[in-house]
Amino acid sequence: MRRVLLLGLLALLVAPLAIAQPLAVETYTLPNGFTVMLNPDATATEVSGAVMVKAGGKNDPADATGIAHYLEHLLFKGTQEMGTSDYEAEKVHLDRIVELYDEAAATTDPEARQALYTEINQEALAASEYGMPNEFDKLLKSLGSTGINAFTSSDITFYYNNFPAHELPRWLDLYSHRFENPVFRSFQSELEVVYEEKNRSMDAFQNRLIETFNAEVFKGHPYGDQLILGTIEHLKNPSLTKMYEFFKTYYVANNMALILSGNFDPETAKPLIAEKFGDWRTGEVPEYPDYPKRRFEKKQTLDVRLTPIAVSLMGFKTVNDTHPDRFGLDVVAAMLSNSASSGFLDEISLEGKVLQAGMFNNSMQDDGVSIVIVVPKPVVQSFKAAEKLVLAAIEKVQEGEFTDEDLAAVKSTLYKDFQSSLESVDNRAVQMGFCFSRGLSWDDYLKYPEMVASITREDVMRLAEQYYGDNYFAMYSKTGFPKKEELEKPSYEPVTTDQNAESGYARAFASMEPALPEATFVDLAKDVTRMELEGGNKLFWTENPINDIFSLEMEFQVGTRTLPSLEPIADVLNLAGTSEYSATELKKQFASLGASFYFSVSRNYFTLSVDGIEENLAPTLALVNQLLTDTEIPQDAIKTTAEGIETNREVESSTPDAMGSVLFQYGLRGEASQYL
Structure with a gap:
């Protein structure tokens, strides 16, 4: 049944799509700059x-x-x-508030300062009659x-x-x-x-x-x-x-x-x-001042107690977000950790050698750092032992212990991630803004895949050697929390405003005649292709008009509402291999096609999500089919998953937002809560 579903997808999607190009950006400047x-x-x-x-x-x-x-x-x-309903009347009190804050800032006597804040509160109450x-x-x-x-x-x-x-x-x-x-x-x-x-x-x-x-x-x-x-x-x-x-x-x-x-x-x-x-x-x-950029002459360490679990951070100083080396450094980082989980650090996580390890580049306008985050295995592993594994992974990149196929796979993953990030107008707008702040043109930004593709294995080895030496910063956080100073909310009389009042601007705004919307509705008969597959399965397909990236979701109509054990099962399957490939090898096989997979579960559905590059759709689906029909669970996968769940529970118990979600779910579902 699963094989038929995938063959149906292949029949529909194997032909190349005509990709539109809605990514053009026009940039210009008004006379005022x-x-x-x-x-x-x-x-x-x-x-x-x-x-x-x-x-x-x-x-x-x-x-x-x-x-x-x-x-x-x-x-x-x-x-x-x-x-405001009357700015001139409101302004009298607002101006006085400015003066009082300046007086408070210049006052060192706590009682005098508090008296000024009380007076500010009275002025704020008076101003609120108009605001x-x-x-x-x-x-x-x-x-x-x-x-x-x-x-x-x-x-x-x-x-x-x-x-x-x-x-x-x-x-x-x-x-x-x-x-x-x-x-x-x-x-x-x-x-x-x-x-x-x-x-x-x-x-x-x-x-x-x-x-x-x-x-x-x-x-x-x-x-x-x-x-x-x-x-x-x-x-x-x-x-x-x-x-x-x-x-x-x-x-x-x-x-x-x-x-x-x-x-x-x-x-x-x-x-x-x-x-x-x-x-x-x-x-x-x-x-803006040209501040000196800190560089470490040798390894420096700091021991802290800031986390509910043991965590170490390693910082390798790199470059800012317009430096020419940034493209190569992205490739180096992806050789170690990437969204397809095919890097050398991903490998030590998948194989249970550490509980978790990952890396990302944080490049800002003035400076940059590459950050490795490592969670050692609870109780049995020291920071030193986990760090040794990380350094060994970095050394593999420095020594060129990777194939040309490995490098091509990383580039494909970066290409897929870049193209996928531009599908949303929200994210596209943010990236346009970053171009403005960095002084880059949009055309330069769109050349990112081209620049990544130009990076050679010699570039990767050279940059790994240059930026990932033994002159890094390591911070080790053992379990514990520092004493926290909390900002107490001031006990001022609350300000109330007339929520039904309107300003002169609001009345003029309401009188502006909006254009009539030109609605274009989804026509399910034309815009979505449907197929009934063998076994009662349904296939829904629509075109990606932005780029050559495909996204596939296979939904099974069962979730934690009926089978609570599906949540850890999804976690275990994300560590699965096949009879032909180990878990690490399978991730690399997907990555070689610019693809990745992920199992997840909700209350009503168990889902396998796959994304990748369209021209590699056929071999990607063949791998998916192999994963679903020839699944093998590594010996340590269940143990690793159990350790991960236990660690997550420790983190959640120390995180107010997470505990709020726990209480909400219990209040909503009682003993059927996903956390029980």
Whole structure:
């Protein structure tokens, strides 16, 4: 029955598809220096729109860290015309709040500072009689917007959401207006939100681990010396004046970009963009200091207790995100660990030599590091023993102990990952933004597969030797947690606002006539090909209009709702081999075709997911068929899975978000919870 299903797929998919090219991006600059990046894609169902600023946590003043992130929050709170019923009356109290925060920042007496914060609260209550800080969000939702959000990294700040194409004129009006004459209302109330985000960050051991790691690897640079969320002391004593200065300095047309990706007409958009964004002010952006990049002369170590399980991190200093070596270093990293689980580090994980090992490159604008994460086998394995296995894997790459086929497989995997990342307009918009921040053209970005393909085995060996020597940083975290300082929420009188009031801008916005939507509905008879297969199985197939990557899901109509034991079975099958191939060899066989597989389970379905390169579909399906009809479970797979589940439970029990999910599932399903 399974063989018939795969043969049916092969009959439909073996012929090459006519691939459309919705990846073209037009980039231009308005007279005021504002960058516009347009990616029309007629295959999309919506538009992903964003405004990006080339400033992030690294640009925070050293004595006021967290400002870039806090500002991100406040730019959802309206302007002098939006989010207020009477700005002139509100402004009296807002101006006084700025003065009081400056006084508080200059005060060292805790009691005097608290008295000032109490007075700020009274002014905030008075200002709230006029303010409507949630109006911007309501107006976006009135367009049918989804995914309304923003993020701040060390290098950039990115504001984004998705919306229907026919609402483009009103979306442009709203997004251009939000950055003109913004008002940082609800500053004190929003501080509680930032406090909570900081507390959650400190609760998550992963964040503490990476922050401690970065502080050593990037010492002397804001990447290591400053936190994006800010220090506790700086969050307790914020400065509105410094925040306005940050906005005036970095939020200027020549330091920002508009990004649109999706189903819109660029010729309709261009005059609207010029009208809405063309009058933004231009400013002189300070030249960023050239901080020295830390390099390790020899191996350096740090022992900590930050995690619920033993974890080690190894950091090898590499290059920034525009350095020519970045392509070769991606290949080196993929030789060790990749999405197809075919690297040398993946191999020691699959064979149960360590509980888990993986690697990724973290290349930012100013510096970079390649990070190896290793979880030793509980109780029986030391950090030193696990690290020895990692170094042996790296040495294999340095010595060229890999075949040309291994190298080709890694390149195919990187090609598949790159192409797949561009299928979503959301992710495409983010990548367009990264091009803007790095000073790269979109055409240069699309050359990534070509650059990876040009890397030779000699390049791989040379780069592995050059960057992965014995001058690395190793951090060993034993089980334990440091004492955590928690930001207590201030006990101020809560601010309330009239949620039904409207600003003058909102009334004018509502009067703008939106264009009628041009809906294109899915025609299941034409857009989806169906086949009834032997044994009652059904096949549904549709074309990928973006690239030459295929995705296949085989769903079996049984899940944990009826068979709870399917969850560990899926984990075990991800470590499976066949009578012809061991688990490691099977992963490499899939990788040689630019493909990978993954078993998963939900409450209602047991699923095998396969993706790969279309021209290799036939041999990939042959491998899938072999996996399903000739499955062999390695001797240690069940033990490795059990150790992994036990470790995951330890991690979950120490992670508030995970425990929240555990309690929710128990409240929802009782004894039938997947965690029991």
